[in-house]
Amino acid sequence: MTRGVFDLRKVIRAGLIVAVVLSFTAAIGMVEEFDERMIIDRLLSLGFLALFWYVPVAGYKVGDEPVLEGMEATEKTPSHVLAGLIVGLIGGAGLFVLVLITNTLDLRDVFTRLSPKLVQLLTFSDSITDPQLALGAVALIGISGALGAAGGALHLVSAKLRRRIIAAPVAVIVFALLEDVIGQILRSFGLTSLVRQLYRDGAVRIIPALVVGAIAFYLAGRERGERSRLRELVQAADPKVRTRNSLIAGAVIGAMVIASPWVLGSLLSEILATTGIFLLMALGLNIVVGFAGLLDLGYVAFFAVGAYASAVLTSPLSPFFKPEWPWWYTLPVVVVVGVFAGIMVGTPVIRLRGDYLAIVTLGFGEIVRITFLSDAAAPWFGGAGGIRQIPGIPLGFDTVSGSDPQYIFYFALALVLLSAWVSHALLNSRVGRAWTAMREDESVAEVMGIDTVKSKLSAFVVGAVLAALGGALFSAKLGSIFPTSFELLISIVILVIVIVGGMGNIVGVAVGAFVLIGVLGGPRQPGLLQEFGEFKLLIYGVILVYMMLQRPEGLVPNVRRQHELHQDELTQDAWLDKSGEFVDEATGEA
């Protein structure tokens, strides 16, 4: 028996953590709220999934020991299962204590979700009588214990089998949650009857669930090497063939992207367009924060400036500017205004470093919003009433506005591609190198001949222009803008996208935008999982905290950043390298 697994303290602590997580999830109402939404038809509701998913994870984690180099992996014994079981039992018992409390005391004044309905759900019964409660306790603690033990049991199987066992339920859950997307795609190919066979009220039917699980089980078992024949084609040895294959791949992907709004339908296009606007801003902020290392918490100011500039020039209701320009004509103005705003905000704050810069930019963000809100500026910007009747984007034959998300998607896509290119081109240039150097060591960069004030200002300006363009598209999409559309939360969400995705990495930022905005939804915009609407910000927070603890470099890290954040480990490696080097140099050339 190994010490690690049966560290009883550790097991009990893990169990108590599970108890807290379960009680919290139940107390905030996730179980009730999601009870109606089934994941697997008649078997599993989203409510119970949200409640219990953590139990097997914790049951597995409690026996998980990192294998250090030069040490034997600890032997896998049934005690892992026992540890998982105890964790699950403690967790379940903790939750049952909450059930008892809810049943005896009425705490609904404070915890509105601790209702009799919750008790009924958690004890799997319709009536709350003592025998039912006892049975419920057995069931609740039993399920929790079984899940914990199952998590622990994963230690006993081979890595490959473990991968397969984990993949199957995950695939089923994803398949169920993506019902909107999969259903829509199938329907647009005329396969409505298939959709009806797969899903019932958004839940996967049992047989398709088994099929999906089996497919995932099979696919996850394949070794890494065999996974991608496609990649082999693209990376063919012959450069000519390779170029040809890459071109074909590019064309196919391009065609898919262009066709996607029509395949996906207007609701999903709407989500994609929103994701695009946020991604555009995230790419801009990535230049400021990720490339140049300037923490800007008032980034929404530039978004607001762009949106208002475009709105004032196009809307017939804007009190200040009478002629109504077509949207296209406003773009140069938006760019100029963006540059101007970048310089205006940048110049006074640029000499500040780190935290001070963050606080001052935060203030500037609010100043801009409050200016647009103020009565003094109302003759120009409409005050709290905002600017309405923004006509949208004229295309000659039609005018694109928020009611045509499919077209808005193309505009968002074009702007995203533009800003991705700008980011990439600038990073690999004299300007980008100066930003990187400045981020690494500002005073040394200065001594190496880089005018850091100018360099910072340029990053600020590029970021401002991209955000302003995003704002112009945003105002055309919504048709009306109000100061409340530009609250602090937007700055923070964009920053979270950049951090979660991977600061300083363009692909990472894109992944972050899809995960946070596309899947969960923006602060006010719906995402793919609209069910989570109410708990969106909570989930944002959980993701952010988890990422900061476990993977501060983001989902798709920038290699440099990753090194910065794991300097401790690297210093040791560097020391090893160095001792190797000495031997090499002493015996090497004369």
Add this chain to the structure above:
Amino acid sequence: MALLQINDLHKAFGGVKALQGVEFHIDEGEIVSVIGPNGAGKTSFFNVISGMFAPDSGEIIFDGVDISGWESHDITRGGIARTFQNVRLFPNMTVLENVMVAQHCRTNQGMMPAIFRTKAFKQEEAEITARAKDILGFFGSRLVGYRFDQPAFALSYANRRRLEVARAMATQPRLLLLDEPVAGMNPRETAELTGLISRLPSERGFTVVVIEHDMKVVRDVSDRVVVLDHGVKIAEGSYQEVSSNEDVIEAYLGRPAESGA
């Protein structure tokens, strides 16, 4: 006329008088060593020349212009580059990038050319890369080939020191300030770098000021030696003259007990 002429330079940090009226000059093509015991003000001297700190008073005349109080990046553009005693590379940039970024003040393609990838931009990038490779080639096989793409933190200690010198060279200075370039190197590496430093004026046209504690290096590279102690120059001359100077020996070893008071 001297390339760098420093008159009556003062710098104090609170009560600590780091420089108290230092006089210094160096002619084009010379290699001058600055030595002195710990805390003598050598690094402060470099920090003031390179603009990291403004002097309290005094003149720093470089090529006929008083540069005291200029911003660091303007001084670098003007033609003075330095290295740091405690190696301060950009650790997560590659070897090549470290040297490329140092050419910032000698190049001028801005953002628009970079976004549109103009011909001039591509040409300048090619020149920057070529120049960086040429400079790294000065150190033999140490920093070339696969090393180009290694991040600076992965380099051995000696190579980091070499890269520091290379990065300073890349700013295309006329005057190079080397702050303990061989500190922490083993004797073989020291000898090698000493040889390279001696070649800097003739091959690359640099004028060099070296702060160094290793007296063998000082003897081998210097045309002239300046000794600082407590922020004042206490001696100047050839290595032989300085090494037999009573004041210098006293500054390093202290005064014999019986001759005190």
